[in-house]
Amino acid sequence: MSETSGHSPRSADDPEPLRVVLAKLGFDGHDRGLKVVARTLRDAGMEVIYLGLRQTTESIIAACEQEDADVIGLSMHNAGHLTLAPRMVQAVDTAGLDVPVVIGGIVPAEDVNVLIEAGVAAVLGPGASAEEVVAAVKAAVTRQSAAR
Amino acid sequence: MSPNSLDEQFEAARAGNRRVLGRLLTMVERQDDNAVVVSERAHRDAGQARVIGVTGAPGSGKSTITGHLAAVSGADQPAILAIDPSSPLTGGAILGDRIRMDNNVSSNTFIRSMATRGHAGGLAVAVPDAVRVLDAAGYDPIIVETVGVGQVEVTIAAAADTTVVVVTPGWGDAVQANKAGLLEVADIFVVNKADRPDARGARRDLELMLDLGHRDDWRAPIVLTTATEGEGIDDLWAEVERHTSYLHDSGELARRRCRRRRSEVADRIELGLRDRAHRLIEAHSGEFALDRVERHELSPAAAAQQLLASLIPDNHPED
Numbered sequence: 001m002s003e004t005s006g007h008s009p010r011s012a013d014d015p016e017p018l019r020v021v022l023a024k025l026g027f028d029g030h031d032r033g034l035k036v037v038a039r040t041l042r043d044a045g046m047e048v049i050y051l052g053l054r055q056t057t058e059s060i061i062a063a064c065e066q067e068d069a070d071v072i073g074l075s076m077h078n079a080g081h082l083t084l085a086p087r088m089v090q091a092v093d094t095a096g097l098d099v100p101v102v103i104g105g106i107v108p109a110e111d112v113n114v115l116i117e118a119g120v121a122a123v124l125g126p127g128a129s130a131e132e133v134v135a136a137v138k139a140a141v142t143r144q145s146a147a148r
Numbered sequence: 149m150s151p152n153s154l155d156e157q158f159e160a161a162r163a164g165n166r167r168v169l170g171r172l173l174t175m176v177e178r179q180d181d182n183a184v185v186v187s188e189r190a191h192r193d194a195g196q197a198r199v200i201g202v203t204g205a206p207g208s209g210k211s212t213i214t215g216h217l218a219a220v221s222g223a224d225q226p227a228i229l230a231i232d233p234s235s236p237l238t239g240g241a242i243l244g245d246r247i248r249m250d251n252n253v254s255s256n257t258f259i260r261s262m263a264t265r266g267h268a269g270g271l272a273v274a275v276p277d278a279v280r281v282l283d284a285a286g287y288d289p290i291i292v293e294t295v296g297v298g299q300v301e302v303t304i305a306a307a308a309d310t311t312v313v314v315v316t317p318g319w320g321d322a323v324q325a326n327k328a329g330l331l332e333v334a335d336i337f338v339v340n341k342a343d344r345p346d347a348r349g350a351r352r353d354l355e356l357m358l359d360l361g362h363r364d365d366w367r368a369p370i371v372l373t374t375a376t377e378g379e380g381i382d383d384l385w386a387e388v389e390r391h392t393s394y395l396h397d398s399g400e401l402a403r404r405r406c407r408r409r410r411s412e413v414a415d416r417i418e419l420g421l422r423d424r425a426h427r428l429i430e431a432h433s434g435e436f437a438l439d440r441v442e443r444h445e446l447s448p449a450a451a452a453q454q455l456l457a458s459l460i461p462d463n464h465p466e467d
Binding site: 016038046047049050052059062065068097 | 169174238247250255259265
């Protein structure tokens with residue numbers, strides 16, 4: 001059989017649906033946006049593993065492993081992004097997972113580059129259209145598989 | 149560092165490497181050429197685990213009950229396969245069962261969400277393969293949860309050693325109970341949300357239905373639960389254990405598994421034939437037959453018969 005080590009090789013044009021884990025980290029109760037994103041990604045033909053509220057980096061990593069996810073989407077609305085987003089990226093690296101992290105929610109413009117430099121694949125603000133959300137997720141997966 | 153050969157991957161999965169197990173499941177879920185090889189390797193070690201099916205209407209509390217069952221089983225390594233429908237329009241899916249389980253299950257539980265995906269009937273073979281992989285990786289029990297709507301979903305939940313059907317108060321009366329195909333597959337009934345009025349009415353209707361006759365010497369017990377509070381879950385698990393003993397003592401387990409093997413092989417033949425049928429119709433002989441149908445020289449039935457005969461001889465020598 002073909003090479004099966006490492007993460008199953010994926011690219012955004014793979015005919016099988018992308019698998020996306022969506023979650024909110026810690027005590028951030030605003031999940032309306034995440035639900036809209038879940039619906040948006042579903043309508044774009046993706047499989048959304050919806051973890052919802054009050055997740056930890058550990059629970060997200062565990063879900064990614066069991067679900068063989070291609071990308072993690074985190075929604076942040078309580079100004080915790082500078083602490084939590086890099087921590088998530090760190091946790092993914094420590095676990096040795098080959099999965100990009102996309103952030104959505106309220107992130108001030110001056111923080112976006114800080115997150116990108118910390119290893120976040122993309123940051124989506126409240127003005128992002130459905131098309132932009134889908135394109136960002138696909139691009140994150142494509143870049144990740146290209147870097148492999 | 150990453151295991152390469154299939155044997156190494158199964159070894160790693162057995163030793164608790166969940167990422168490797170997750171990937172093996174992806175391979176069988178895709179039902180591509182790798183899937184056949186993975187399935188074959190898994191089949192060598194499979195057959196040890198208890199398989200429990202949980203099904204019922206949307207919102208009846210299946211996922212919450214499933215999570216509780218994994219926890220009260222007291223097993224070292226329980227696994228849950230949670231199946232949700234894909235959108236027929238976009239192929240996408242929202243797999244939300246984990247949020248009903250996370251609070252109940254312990255970290256030793258392996259949960260995998262599966263979407264029904266587009267391929268017609270594919271689920272009927274992808275799920276047994278996923279169960280086989282979990283089984284070979286040492287997980288036990290394996291709880292398969294499906295929404296009890298649609299023939300395929302009910303059939304999948306019914307293809308278990310023990311099938312639990314979840315209903316809620318107000319779901320219907322004795323007449324509904326007799327016409328719903330869902331209920332015929334139950335080894336155990338759960339009336340969930342039993343804190344609501346008329347839970348006892350729901351139980352009475354089920355009892356009435358069962359009084360009219362049941363399949364064999366096992367009469368499906370009815371357990372009342374309030375899953376969000378964890379009430380009645382111990383009773384439910386006790387009934388699962390009792391049914392397991394019944395399966396062993398009566399010889400029904402071997403009969404069930406024999407039926408399951410037969411129907412899986414039949415399903416796979418059917419899928420393979422369907423695939424070949426589509427290719428045949430695209431091929432030259434298919435085009436030719438279709439042209440004759442268009443000119444009214446051949447009926448669709450006759451064309452199908454001719455093409456089918458080219459796939460399989462009508463009078464098989466073994467018949």
